[in-house]
Amino acid sequence: MENETQMYFATNPDAKHDEHLINYQLDELSLQFYTDAGVFSKTRVDYGSCVLLKVLKQLEISGNILDVGTGYGPLGLFAAKLWPKSHVTMIDVNERALALAKRNAQLNEIDNVNIFSSECYRSLDEQEQFGLILTNPPIRAGKQVVDDILQNAKKYLQVGGILLVVIQKKQGAPSAKKCLEQTYGNCEILKRDKGYYILKSVNK
Structure with missing residues (x-):
């Protein structure tokens, strides 16, 4: 079994470096990504994220994004x-x-981003509000971590803000949907694709 310190949710994974440069295109948008051992899905953009990105393109949002x-x-x-x-x-x-x-971000000449370390939302300014929060949650980190991400997103969503989650049915999509319904009073399944669910909740 893989050593926990090498898992993608470790702070400092000690897996031997194994860098890749991967390409990903979605319609007219094309980006490149450097990846490495010790991070999630190092050889390709994972299928769940691909499904979420296709849904993401169809949304209308206002405000900043997390x-x-x-x-x-x-x-x-x-x-x-x-x-x-x-x-x-x-x-x-x-x-x-x-x-x-x-x-x-530098490779793709993207400068409207701020990237930093935070355990769930703990390093964020408590006053900060977002129009959209995205997550492909770290399932292997455990249900408590996933629930923390889903429930506490509400504090950082502006009124009308959207939480968008991708999660596999076999890894807890029905449980996540129930958690979102209890927290936000609503949860819509935007897409099902090969066992992946895209869940949307709105902060009303």
């Missing part, structure tokens, strides 16, 4: 490309992933 558990940055950097007038905050606990995300 990507929780950004990894090497595919969700946050695509959001920054889609909405260049919005400021995108990208947070994670994995220092190796954060370094890659910053490098990828």
